[in-house]
Amino acid sequence: MEPAKTLEPIPGTIIFDGAMAVKGYALNKMCYTFNGAAGRQEFLADEDAYCAKFGLTPEQTKAIKERNVLALLDNGGNIYYLAKFIGMLGLNVQDIGAQQTGMSVEEFKAKLVAAGH
Template sequence: MTRVTDVASYLAEFDDIPGTRVFIAKRARAGYHLNQFAMSLMKPENRERFKADERAYLDEWPMSEEQKEALLARDYNRLLDLGGNVYFLAKVFSTDGLSFVQAVSTMTGMSVEEYQAMMVAGGRSPEGARSIKDKT
């Protein structure tokens, strides 16, 4: 078993996976309030308050302005970059009346049909998508 001695370098390697945001502790800390907001949408009364005035509801949460703007824009990839966890963000998808497949397809640049067909066929091929820095 190889022992990791430089944790920062080890974790930085996760940022080199194309199209993937690994939910490490640093992201979890950055997204704590964002994810707590998303979980609040499990309650019907909170969903109604959010739908009635999204900005006012978001302003009740100690999130960064960047997180709030990404939520308002439904920029899910940016939300992942800012510490969002896709399973918590699913509460936002659901509040918007979107299925998981519909919402996640927007994150890929594919239509719902293209995304669904790719997943049924076994998912995205790892060939040619192994490293951002090496572009291979």
């Protein structure tokens, strides 16, 4: 059977497929180490050195430094591994939802509540 044909894009959504998994491998590998306290400490002690250790591209390193979730996703970041990075910073999924949609956190939370009405 042939692989699926090109699918109609879903606005505001990146499908994390093989191409994205290749593009983001180093970035996601770094984020995977944030499961452990040792990885988190080493990153926080010297962010540039830690990004270099994993061979992140300049775009990925910039997105990490700026905590820019949309740029991290564009550069192959996978939300489940990025969640380790986000969690380490003390942010939750409403915080990054607000960042990605250009809303305040309160506005974003209100949007979620409104979905129930």
